[in-house]
Amino acid sequence: MTTHVPPALGGLALPSYPRPRGVHPPLDSPEYRSSLLRAPKRQLVPLPQGLTEVTGPLLGEERVTAADADLTGRHGGEPLGERIIVTGRVLDDGGRPVPDTLIEIWQANASGRYAHRVDDHPAPLDANFDGVGRCVTDSGGRYRFITIKPGAYPWRNHVNAWRPAHIHFSLFGRAFTQRLITQMYFPGDPLFAQDPIFNSVPDRSARERMVARFDLEVTQPDWALGYQWDIVLRGTEATVFEQEEAHR
């Protein structure tokens, strides 16, 4: 191949996303047995943030329909379980909303069973619930799903291991650096203490940021309980400078 030399950036500045420290779980978390043979053992190599990293897919309305945000309304009948509304905002770490960004969720049904052929938990499937939703944040970074509170379910990580109820959330943000997949939990779950996935996040306050807040304002009378959960993605360096200035 002939080497094509692209024009230089010419001093044009790219945004810079500071690397998070002490927030995300270490890949090597042996209490979570599935990590034993899958977590890389070598030190990660620092990747300078270039054009590929500070850009990212801007996926939006073309990938969703209005019906995708209501997981209870797509199968002809009402799913079993406790109907809930889950809403909140996607922000960056400077508190700025992340608008027009795709959110994808998936979850177990009210009995703690996923609509997946590999899930062999002896709990019933629900023909009216597939546990999959999508939406795009609005101009204020806000999202809203209507779904069913997922059930807890057993797994084989350790003796009598149970996952606390959770909803998987996938977010793109606006840049490759901002990509995040996480889980939303429910307040006061007695299963937190024994769950190695929840507890893989070393910092207690960081763990609490994965727990939604029950909200009577979001709750709709005679219809559905409401939960609020904000998701915070990495922001750019400029944001951090602004904040440091603000604290002086």
Added chain:
Amino acid sequence: MTRPLTPSQTVGPFLAIGLPWPDGPYVVDDDAPEVIGISGQVLDGAGEVVPDALIETWQAAPDGSFAHPDDPRGAGDAEFRRFGRCPTDAEGRYQIFTLRPGALPAPGGGTEAPHLDVSIFARGLLDRVVTRIYFPDEPAANAADPVLRSIDDPDRRATLIAVADQGGAPGALRFDIRLQGGRETVFFDV
């Protein structure tokens, strides 16, 4: 930071109900002019296949453009999605159909060789891991690439360069991802 970040969690074993898209592997149609098929297997530290992973790719267009407001050079063709997504199958295999990206000006000067950024998600990974796919027929560009040059060990560097897929279509590439073990793929802190 006024707002502390939300931590990452694993996708778990059932990501396949939520994340795959029918058109995910097709960054371009598999019969598009100049299409390149990139396939490979995801393997764990025991050499076993990983059948519950998801691969995502992000790259420049063939002319080196993006269609993104943070590219100071301006926006390129927005029709080219630049993004691919494929779950692994029972043999741990994924496949993406795309076009060869252009070279890019590097942030610290110099030129980045054509590459795809790759995110790997799987049960057992509490956060995504990130690697890059470079092209085997770009020896000069690869030799000048600042990221490849930052990796001293040639065996480690080689884990980032795809190989010709012997059994595949002409021009097809193979890129295996070894999460752990003696030939562990280079993963990046992005």
